Amino acid sequence: MTVAQQHLKTPLTHNIDLSACSRGLYIGGEWRTSEGDRKIPVVDPSTEVVLAHVSDASIGDGVAAVDAAAKAAAGWRETAPRKRSEILRRCFELMIERSEMLATLISMENGKALRDARGEVAYAAEFFRWNSEEAVRIAGQFGTAPSGTNRIIVDYQPIGICVLITPWNFPAAMATRKIAPALAAGCTVVLKPASETPLTAYALAAIYEEAGVPAGVVNVVTTSTPGPVTAAMLGDPRVRKLSFTGSTGVGRTLLAEAAKSVLSCSMELGGNAPLIVFDDADLKTALDGAMVAKMRNAGEACTAANRLYVQAGIHDAFAAGLVKRMSALSVGDGVDPKTECGPMITRKAVDKIERLVANAVQGGAKVMSGGTRPEGKGFFYPPTVLSGVSQQSEMAHEEIFGPVAPIRSFSSEDEVVALANDTEYGLAAYVFTKDLTRGMRVAGKLEAGMVALNRGLVSDPAAPFGGVKQSGLGREGGSHGILEFMEAKYIAASF
Known part of the structure; x- marks a missing residue:
């Protein structure tokens, strides 16, 4: 038996069914194969062994994910904040219950030390707990115009369908840091995780479904051609938000693409x-x-x-x-x-x-x-x-x-x-x-x-995360994070 084979049979990994994390794209609450049934290999960086193959989404698959998010948008937007809060809290609880499985899966596909992976899972889950509390505390504003002629009412509303793009280095935390506030705000999302570490994203999608997230509210697609697939999604007029974590170089390209549709952008980019x-x-x-x-x-x-x-x-x-x-x-x-x-x-x-x-x-x-x-x-x-x-x-x-x-x-x-x-x-x-x-x-x-x-x-999930200069735009986490997924609507009212 080779070292790689021994690795795949260790007690730490033998209870993980990798096929359950590679059932296909997750669109509209269903697992489906990509157009042409194309596949992407997922490699263990520790051994160079191929752990699994995940579906390779086409442009059509990306558009289908947006279709599913659009179909679910009205229902989720109208879901009571308390109900959304309870679902997010259940996501947190299930992640904590499955923390050892998730940590081991992260270590397998990402290579990071198990102790770091355990820390990531705890950090990632906390975004659901924090935003479950934020979901019921979205407050507007009410006041009198300085002229005295009318009342100023400010209402915060979900921004709409969001495309979320996450990197490979924190496959759980970078996803939940975006998904949790988006869902708390009442938005539906399409997540495109990095093709190097997609298994964690699909494992989490199954947890969201078990927690009660309705079909189409969260969709997950992996692709080996991120440029064309992302461009198609960002060019869809129903999409109103892009949240990206990754390199500054790729961020610049995505900002240029998003500018074509004047999308709201949150960009967490490189650091030094x-x-x-x-x-x-x-x-x-x-x-x-x-x-x-x-x-x-x-x-x-x-x-x-x-x-x-x-x-x-x-x-x-x-x-x-x-x-x-x-x-x-x-x-x-x-x-x-x-x-x-x-x-x-x-x-x-x-x-x-x-x-x-x-x-x-x-x-x-x-x-x-x-x-x-x-x-x-x-x-x-x-x-x-x-x-x-x-x-x-x-x-x-x-x-x-x-x-x-x-x-x-x-x-x-x-x-x-x-x-x-x-x-x-x-x-x-x-x-x-x-x-x-x-x-x-x-x-x-x-x-x-x-x-x-x-x-x-x-x-810290309770603090605003983000940078200045070419390290990004906007903030994630804290009370700032949920506002990135909302629009302020001003109503001038005379009574």
Whole structure:
């Protein structure tokens, strides 16, 4: 028996029926094959074994999904907020009940360490609980016009049919972060998950159905030709919203496509997060935070610390501590409970990391640990620490999306703020200091939509998630998230 075969028969995975996650496209509450019955292989990044094949949607299939969403729109829009709330709450409960199955499935198709996958499921489920509470608290406004001639009434209404496009790095959380507020607002949706990790999306679709989500309210289509299929859906006049999470490059293309129909767009795009450690920071707190900010999901996150700026006085101690921690991480198969750093999503992703590291070294950086891709099966790259990384290196301006921590020393507050803001991105940033006044001052100067102060985790379903500059438009999560799926209607009334 090969290692790959052993992997597929481990106790952690033998209870998962992968055929149940690959029954076809989910349209109008039914599982159907794509036109021509085309298929997309789903590969385990740990072993390079094909786990399953999912349906490959055509343009016609995409339009059929919009048809189903349109047919269900009026009924869902008119469903009482309390009823919608109860259904969303049941989605949360079922996800928690099935959390181990979902986490294992994520680890299999995404490769991420099981501990990270468990964290993702808990985070993903929370969007349903939070938005189940938001669904019954959608409030309008009522007041008198300053002129006294009429009353001003503002009513919030569902924006309409939404196309949701999600990436492979968080196959559960990126879907629920969009689906939950859309459903709470009274919208119907078509989800297009990444073709690298579609099994989780289909497993969740079955959970939504079991929770009582009516047929056609959530539709899921996978395709190997996302450009034409997405363009057809966005060009349909019944579609009124696009919510996308992914790279800035693809985001620009989608914004141009959405402009043709003047669609409302929420865009959560790329990041280049700086992590700043001042001399007065608590060393253990800074190292703890850096490990979370850098190594959550093996660095394959848009919020991952991409540039580590450490003040000169603490630089050497921080670098030595980070090398010790990164070198101690267990690298291996995602579903192995002992694994702390799983594989990258594809061989192409490893090639990119290797290129960025080589470029940094050519620019004068020193490899303090890791830095050499291993031989054998799986898309692995070791946890790596680089010191002396130039601001002119490619990785200072491009997302690494992997387990590489590039460190650069700095002297003053003004210097590091300028370095941190020297990027087209502005999603997340991290600051470590015992001086709260300085921490708040620096947080205010950083060009980022989110700042974590003395902690390595910034995401929370109860808080607005999003960036500035070319990291995106709009916010997800918190009370802001549901408003992205609503339109404000103003009524001027005289009584």
